[in-house]
Amino acid sequence: MRNSRKECVMTDIPRRSMIGGLGLLGATALAGRALSPIAARAARPARPRARALGLPMQGHTGTDNAITDVAGVRVGHTTLISGQGEHAVRTGVTAILPRAPGALLHPCWAGTFSMNGNGEMTGTHWIEEAGWFMGPIAITNTCSIGTAHQAVAKWMVRSFPDHMGEDIWPLPVVAETYDGWLNDIGGFHITERHVLDAIRNARPGPVAEGNVGGGTGMITYEFKGGIGTSSRRVDTSAGQYTVGVLVQANNGIRPWLKVCGAPVGLVMRDDTVWTKEKGSIIIIVATDAPLMPTQLRRMAKRAGIGMGRLGTPSGNDSGDLYLAFTTANDPGAYPVRERVHIDALNDDDMDAMFMGVVQAVEESAINALLGARTMTGRRNRTVHAIDPDQLRDLVLRANAPFAHADLG
Numbered sequence: 001m002r003n004s005r006k007e008c009v010m011t012d013i014p015r016r017s018m019i020g021g022l023g024l025l026g027a028t029a030l031a032g033r034a035l036s037p038i039a040a041r042a043a044r045p046a047r048p049r050a051r052a053l054g055l056p057m058q059g060h061t062g063t064d065n066a067i068t069d070v071a072g073v074r075v076g077h078t079t080l081i082s083g084q085g086e087h088a089v090r091t092g093v094t095a096i097l098p099r100a101p102g103a104l105l106h107p108c109w110a111g112t113f114s115m116n117g118n119g120e121m122t123g124t125h126w127i128e129e130a131g132w133f134m135g136p137i138a139i140t141n142t143c144s145i146g147t148a149h150q151a152v153a154k155w156m157v158r159s160f161p162d163h164m165g166e167d168i169w170p171l172p173v174v175a176e177t178y179d180g181w182l183n184d185i186g187g188f189h190i191t192e193r194h195v196l197d198a199i200r201n202a203r204p205g206p207v208a209e210g211n212v213g214g215g216t217g218m219i220t221y222e223f224k225g226g227i228g229t230s231s232r233r234v235d236t237s238a239g240q241y242t243v244g245v246l247v248q249a250n251n252g253i254r255p256w257l258k259v260c261g262a263p264v265g266l267v268m269r270d271d272t273v274w275t276k277e278k279g280s281i282i283i284i285v286a287t288d289a290p291l292m293p294t295q296l297r298r299m300a301k302r303a304g305i306g307m308g309r310l311g312t313p314s315g316n317d318s319g320d321l322y323l324a325f326t327t328a329n330d331p332g333a334y335p336v337r338e339r340v341h342i343d344a345l346n347d348d349d350m351d352a353m354f355m356g357v358v359q360a361v362e363e364s365a366i367n368a369l370l371g372a373r374t375m376t377g378r379r380n381r382t383v384h385a386i387d388p389d390q391l392r393d394l395v396l397r398a399n400a401p402f403a404h405a406d407l408g
Contacts, residue, residue: 047210047373047385050230050366053392056260056399057366058407059359062231066207067244069231070286072099072327075246076202077213077227078194083184090183090377093148093190094213094227095198096137096246096284098325105160105333107132109342110325111297115304119280119319120145123173131293133173133325134334136199139214139248139282142178144190149174151195168334175321177250177280179217181273182377207246209371210385217377218250220281220368221257221265221310222273223386224375225249228368232356234289236349241289243356245303249368250279251318256311259366262398264391265311271384280319281307281365285357290328290343295350299324302354306361324357 050057051065062069074097082089098108109132112124122145127133135156138148152172157164164170179185198213207229209215215226231244254272257265283303291299303322304314314320331340345353369386376382396403 047370048388049370050363053370053388055366055392055395056402056407057359057363059232059356060408062233062242062244064206065231066229067096067231067246067284067286068204068207070242070244070288070327073097073244073286074202074204075207076198076200077208078198078201079212079216080189080194081216084380086379087184087187088182088377089187089189090217090375091141091144091179091185091189092213092216093144093195093198094139094215094248095195095202097199097202098137098286098327101159104135104156105163106330107134107334107336108325108327109291109293109296109329110323111293111295111300113297113300113304113322115307115320115322116314116316116318117321118317119176119321121173121175121282121321121323122149123171124323126171127323133171135170135172137284137323138172138174138195138198140174140176140190140195141183141185141214141217142176143185143188145174145176147188147190147192148195151192152199154192155196155199163333173323175248175282177214177218177248177282177319178278179250180378181217181219181381182375182383183217184378209367211372211375214248215368217375218248219273219279219383220249220365221252222254223369224372224383225368226372228364228366228371230360230363230367232360234352234356236289236345236352238345238349241287243353243360244286245357245360245364246284247361247364247368248282249365251277251281251320252279252310252312253277256313258309258311259391260395260399262395263311264394267394268386268390273383276317277315278317283307283322283361285322285324287324287326287353288328289326289345289353291326292342292344295344295347296324296326298350299353299357302357303361306358307365309358309362310365
């Protein structure tokens, strides 16, 4: 960060802390520094999410309709908003802790899938090889993936000094999307401190959406995009489980956009940004269901179907990278005991799990659109937020014949 300019840093503020004003923002986010006008606008009460808006979403959600409905999962953000013109900073980091901080030396079984590989998610070679990872997940901008990787590795080494050494080393999962349209991405404004702050501030409960964390400068379907999340309760023959999803949405062009089956992007054509897709999307799927790595890879694949519901073909220039993990079958702290036993759902139950992923991904992406606000950034470019009232009217009109259908 250039010394001649003040930096506004906001850490994760739960939605319910923001209702009615700044809430905890002054005390916890800026450590006594005054809010800039841009930051003050970002701190306004949250916009309605898909269900609060009245959109006909399918399936039953968890308590907070967030990835954190999977017990143990925590999310934290660091948001950087400062400056104007060529060197405007509109970026950040989102951290996902798959387990409580003290248990992050316990591996999580996982699977990955690349729908279109024009992007980066580190740590996936080992996941494909061994079926697990451990430690925090970080999502940021394209040019900051190295900084975030090193910061997560340092956090692991410093958090578990008695374990990290000759036989154990961190292979962090760090993913990126490109925010250079609104952010001075070549300024390399993300530092290790910003990544560590996102990890330290990770918490359960409601998750801030839209222009926060890694999603601060992101654009989706030529509207302002960013972070979105959702969850589903899934009934199986072995009991009920939770599927949670978090997306960093930075993909798509306006004509592709469909919401609840309605091709709204063909009508909402004002304030478009470009004619060719230039973005990406990172999707993280969490569950508490006992699944094997092969089943988790299949779960990760279904994230692409959820995105397909919004109209994207997963374009050539898009980095559409997905990770699914489970908190079940905890093998204990690494290095694990000599024999590991994995309990797993029967494949006959996977249809319900797949549908949970598809529905939660779709709703997460819609929540990212609805949670974002209009933003002006680099070179004074402005990307507008979607109009929730217009969106609701278009969707409800298109879905009128199904108004009394059971969406469960």
